[in-house]
Amino acid sequence: MLAGKRILLIIAGGIAAYKTLELIRLLKRQGAAVTPVMTRSAAEFVTPLSVSALAGEKVYTDLFDLTEEAEMGHIQLSRVADLVVVAPATADLMAKMAGGHADDMATTLLMATDTPVMIAPAMNVRMWDHPATQRNLKALVADGVRVVGPNVGDMACGEHGPGRMSEPADILDAVRSALSAGPLAGKHILVTSGPTHEPIDPVRYIANRSSGAQGTALATALMDLGAQVTFVTGPASVAPPVGANVVAVETAAEMLAAVEAALPVDAAVFAAAVADWRVASASGKKIKKQDGALPVLEFAENPDILARISQMGAGRPRLVVGFAAETHDVIENATAKRLRKGCDWIVANDVRPETGIMGGSENKVTVVTEEGAMDWPRMTKAEVSVQLAAKIADTLTR
Incomplete structure (x- = not known):
């Protein structure tokens, strides 16, 4: 070869x-x-x-x-x-x-x-x-x-x-x-992936079921088209993509810092399942179980990475793509999210437990853009990534 x-x-x-x-x-x-x-x-x-x-x-x-x-x-x-x-x-x-x-x-x-x-x-x-x-x-x-x-x-x-x-x-x-001579040669693309872990104490944390498989597959597909990829990942259960500049993080705050450090880029794809909230004051010591008494956790809102980059003004990536994991009213919620965040596209999927998508090997996505919603058939996450990477390449090379 x-x-x-x-x-x-x-x-x-x-x-x-x-x-x-x-x-x-x-x-x-x-x-x-x-x-x-x-x-x-x-x-x-x-x-x-x-x-x-x-x-x-x-x-x-x-x-x-x-x-x-x-x-x-x-x-x-x-x-x-x-x-x-x-x-x-x-x-x-x-x-x-x-x-x-x-x-x-x-x-x-x-x-x-x-x-x-x-x-x-x-x-x-x-x-x-x-x-x-x-x-x-x-x-x-x-x-x-x-x-x-x-x-x-x-x-x-x-x-x-x-x-x-x-x-x-x-x-x-x-x-x-x-x-490989590809349409994205010379382009630098940022991809976030995986969950974030928000600490409660030194041994417990808040997380979600994201495996990081979609983000890894997407980064690989973008590199196959010639892109240089910076891959910011939370503690995923799948290996990061070979050939990317991998930045490992734990929390939403760390992910935001890594994203901002990676700029400027031609496009940013936010596939990570970032926790919306964190414990306002994580304990420095393990919270001990006490009979008859339940711990009280006060929550604070995490930084909105997608909105921060979408609305940054000067230096904003030419294309900003967000993901939306929904359990109901997928297209309606994704459309509202795109307008609220200010990003160019939202890749939405139905993650109800019966779909097997969250943490699974397949995905069923709807891509919401300014022009409307494009419903893609269910396919493997690798196939979704190839199709999405081709759409990104088409946009960046116009």
Whole structure:
């Protein structure tokens, strides 16, 4: 599927560098040509000889090697590829990219390229969560850099959390998506998904039955059409989409902050089932059961993310799509919601328990727009996503 494509693979110095050996194998198996570039610290984890043997090409390491410059100037090297992939992308390299540094072969290539760039971050969970890294990530995404991962899991340092580099097969899928010529190429789309968890105390929370399946399927369909997707997800029971920039949150307030941090975008699709209310003052300690006494919970209204973005004025996405889970009067309620929130479309569905839609694999939606209501037949959530992504692409490419 990648026959004739050339990948410029930049390997930075991190323990996850060993995974790039398998990535090279997979890319070559798909017919891609891989030109490897290694930072000096990368050679502490994998040898240039191993990388060269698997890629079938020489490894570029030194910006001032006259032989390499004579054979392939670093400016030219940065522009003959179809895609630049940085794996692993360390916190240091991400910071240099965001700041426009060019002090070695890898950073100079990244500064000189006019080719699309994809990064696969890999670092300690605390480094990933650090405000500087998140600030750099936002800057890179705004610059059009695609992001795959990181995954959540155990670290080499013994900690657990987000920061593990995506698996080679997942990076391969993201490469294929990035190189597919689709109508949404060059478009940045925000998708929210899953439920939110609003804490009552450290062990209890308010939630809903959303699985996140529709949001994940929609993000995948949008990426299949070439879009760059930022995926803000609550604690869903399905895995996030491969190839998206995934931002995990728990509460509605956290989701709003993540959405605002992702702007500007070309379109925003709010598929998350955000809790309308939260406990006004969540307890810092577990609320103990007392015989004959029931706890009294005071509720406060959560921020209305859909309305906030729909009505933001300057910087508003060109297309804002909301979802409405209804148990009665679906079209009437969805039409009223679209007008009340100020969004362009509402994708409404009937989530009565007997439909099996909430948390299930199928959906039956009605798309409400300014022109009216379009009733779609019941189909799988993947099929709904393909049809909705095509409608979004048609609107954004007019």
